Amino acid sequence: MNNAAALWSYLAQEPLLWLTLTLVAYLAADAISGRSRHPLANPVLISVILIGAVLLVTGIPYARYFEGAQFVHFMLGPATVSLAMPLHANLGRLRRTFLPMLAALFAGSLTAIGAAVGVAWALGVRGETLLSIAPKSATAPVAIGVAEQIGGLPSLTAVLVILTGVIGAVIATPLLNACGFTDWRARGFAVGIAAHGIGTAHAFRVNSTAGAFAGIGMGLNAMLTAVLAPLLFSLF
Amino acid sequence: MIRALAILLAFQLGGETLARGLGLPVPGPVIGLAALFLTLTLRPRLRETMQATTDTILGNLSLLFVPAGVGVIAHLDTFGRNGPALIAALTVSTGAAILAGVIAFRAVARLTGADADE
Structure with a gap:
């Protein structure tokens, strides 16, 4: 014993x-x-x-x-660097879809921030909890930095980010199939914007093109959220 | 595999050094990603060294989120009484963001002639 x-x-x-x-x-x-x-x-x-x-x-x-x-957990760093490989392999396609990606980035990023804050506010969430949900679609290190900057709770944001990724990975395929979207570039890119790395991991499991585009969506949304979220909240 | 791992770590290290040294708001690994991407456009043969290792890592990307994911269970009490409202907000906004992104992508692809993917 x-x-x-x-x-x-x-x-x-x-x-x-x-x-x-x-x-x-x-x-x-x-x-x-x-x-x-x-x-x-x-x-x-x-x-x-x-x-x-x-x-x-x-x-x-x-x-x-x-x-x-x-x-x-540490391997997330080298995995992020690894995304350069599918990015480079899809260079030709990326050039051709520059404008569609730009449009999707702004539409997806603004919807993610706006709908999250809007729905939470409508359901009675206020104060620093409300601010913590704004950057939840960005990848964790960026979202946590943004939460600190706009006055949210970084530890709550970390949990919301992971949950967003899991929710996105679970609903993406049935939602996109139900709506009849078949373009893997568009599907992957949108999931990367809305559900960062966990969404990207799901996209790689479904289709390699979707995975490559999801990686780009995740990276671009990280940068856009870092700029947009503090800007939006400075307006209020 | 060891060579590829060393290269990935070196790019991450370089990115982290730049990000922290210059106080940039972008995470170090993202700078490493950009630097590796540029290096691949200059030296495409580097792909052969990297391919097998990066395929394995990206093919099992889900595994890497597990330790942080377990933390969600440990920290669910940070939700307080706002739990149901926050879950509803996350679900609606994530679904809406996916649809907004796909619809915008498809609409502009049709307009710019980037519609067909080979």
Whole structure:
């Protein structure tokens, strides 16, 4: 009994268990989402639920889990740099769709900010909570910076950003199919604007062209939100 | 693979150094992305070194969001009593933004003759 407790306290402290849990949960989630075509079978969503359940049962605080899993989290940086590859491979198509992308960027970005703040306000959200939701479609580091700048709560924005990505990844395919859009460039680009990296990850799973355009949408919306959101709020 | 990883990290490091050194509002990895993109246009043969590794990373991009995603469960109490309103606002605005983006893209593509994709 004593040995088991000592073993557990060792495993809970070290990254090994949490890294293994993260990879195994993802592989299980990936297998489930590959087999089931249901939109809710999103690999990020399933992994988060599986790991969240383990943490809840074992009483391990999130901070300790993250200490171990941060090696996976760290790879987001190199993954962002990697987006240069599909960007470069699609250079010809990008040149041809410069104007459609510009139009979609402004339409998508303004709708994301405006509808989020508008709906939240209509439902009674006020103050710094309302400001925290404005940059939620931008990628996390940019959204958090914007939230600080306009007087929102950065920790709340971080949660809203991740939820936006998961919601976008879950609703994108059924929504776009129901509305009959078949252009992978347009579909991917719009999802990248509205649902940043998690939307982009979903787009790469569906279609490589959609993935490339989603990566560009995400990058451009990060820059536009950083400029637009503080500008919009300085008007009020 | 190690060579490709070293190149990715070097570009991220360069981007991070520039972003922090000059106090730019753009995240370091995004500057690294732009720098790698420029390098690829000058030296297209670099693609061969990078392709397998970047395909693996981008093909499993979802995995990289899992640790931050678990944090949402841990921080759900930051929502307070605004939870349902915030979820509604996120769902409506994300759906609306996707549709606004697709509709604008398609409309301008039709007008500018960028309609057909080969």
